[in-house]
Every structure is written in structure tokens, then in C-alpha cells.
Amino acid sequence: MNKLHPGAKWKFRVRSFLLFGLLGIIIALWIISPLIGLLLSFVSLTWDSILRIILFSLLGYLILVIIASEIYSRMFYNNWFYEFTASELKLERGIIWKKYSHIPYGRIQNIELHRGVIARMLGFSTILVQTAGSSGNVRAEGNIPAVELNEADKIRKFLMKKITSTKRKKDL
Numbered sequence: 001m002n003k004l005h006p007g008a009k010w011k012f013r014v015r016s017f018l019l020f021g022l023l024g025i026i027i028a029l030w031i032i033s034p035l036i037g038l039l040l041s042f043v044s045l046t047w048d049s050i051l052r053i054i055l056f057s058l059l060g061y062l063i064l065v066i067i068a069s070e071i072y073s074r075m076f077y078n079n080w081f082y083e084f085t086a087s088e089l090k091l092e093r094g095i096i097w098k099k100y101s102h103i104p105y106g107r108i109q110n111i112e113l114h115r116g117v118i119a120r121m122l123g124f125s126t127i128l129v130q131t132a133g134s135s136g137n138v139r140a141e142g143n144i145p146a147v148e149l150n151e152a153d154k155i156r157k158f159l160m161k162k163i164t165s166t167k168r169k170k171d172l
Contacts, residue, residue: 001081001092007122008080008146012073014118020065020072028061082144084158089129089142103142105162107131112140113152125152129159 040050072095081092089108091101112128119125129142147155 001083001090004077004080004082004144005122005124005146005148006077007119007124009073009077010122011116011118011146012076013069016069016072016076017065020068024061024065032057080145084155089159091142091144101142103129103131105159108142108159108163111156111159111163113156119146123149125149127152127155 045053075095076093079093079095079098081090083090087104089101089103089105091099091103093099108129109132110130112130114126114128115124116126124146125148127142127144127147128140129144131141144155
């Protein structure tokens with residue numbers, strides 16, 4: 001099984017940092033704000049001490065988000081594999097819930113190489129493998145999130161050869 005490009009960790013870090021950050025904002029607005037209001041009604045605090053509590057809480061949460069994002073990105077990276085066999089593309093991913101995909105070459109309709117901002121800075125491509133019978137799904141069924149630029153082009157050419165050879169066999 002093949003591993004992803006090491007730059008994928010940064011892609012996963014950014015995604016998890018945004019996810020955990022947004023989750024923290026939602027939790028703060030939904031749960032912590034009423035608790036602070038309740039605390040202020042029982043304890044008399046100065047605005048200076050309230051501001052200090054809020055700033056230290058934000059700093060603590062930022063540190064927690066950075067640590068959680070780092071752990072998540074490393075675990076997600078270490079549990080993402082892909083392999084090209086004689087008849088199919090195999091994908092294995094997931095931390096807690098594993099997802100295994102087997103995509104026969106005969107079902108592949110299109111291969112796209114996508115390079116976002118982070119990918120261009122770190123030198124990798126995302127390979128999107130679109131298949132027949134994906135029921136109008138906007139996302140590609142096969143998604144390899146980070147492959148080195150030269151390797152991605154080789155994979156695209158390899159898959160295109162596999163597609164054309166399988167279609168020729170079907171036509172005969």
C-alpha cells in the first residue's frame with residue numbers, strides 16, 4: 001500500500017484547525033456564555049478580571065485546538081493508504097471508522113488532478129477518480145488527497161491506459 005505525500009499533513013492540519021475552531025466558537029456561544037452570565041450574577045468581579053479570564057480561556061482553547069489538530073492530522077495521515085492492483089484501485093482510510101474502497105478500472109470514467117493553494121505550495125496534487133454509476137454524486141468516488149506532482153501525472157496516465165484497455169476488451 002502507498003502512503004500520501006508528507007505535505008498532506010498540512011492539508012489535514014488546516015482542515016482540522018478550522019473544524020475544531022468552529023466547534024469551539026459554537027460551544028462557547030451555546031454553553032459557556034450562559035455559564036459566564038450565571039457566574040457573574042453570583043460573584044462580583046471587575047471588568048479587568050473578567051477580561052483576563054476570557055483571554056486566558058481563549059489562549060488555553062487555542063493551545064488545545066493546536067494540539068488536537070496536530071494529533072488528528074498525524075493519525076489521519078498515518079491511516080490513509082492507496083494501491084493499484086491488476087484490476088482495481090484500493091483505498092483505505094479512517095481513524096476510528098475504517099473505510100475501504102475498491103474501484104474496478106472498468107467503472108472509471110474520468111480522472112482529474114486538482115491542485116489547491118496548499119497543494120501548490122507544498123508540491124502535491126489531489127487525484128479525483130470519477131466512476132460510472134455514482135448516482136449523480138458531486139464528489140468523486142475515488143479521492144487520493146495528496147500525491148507528488150510527477151507521481152500524480154504517472155497515475156493519471158496509468159489509469160487512462162487501464163480505462164482504454166478495459167473499454168477495448170468490452171467492445172470486442
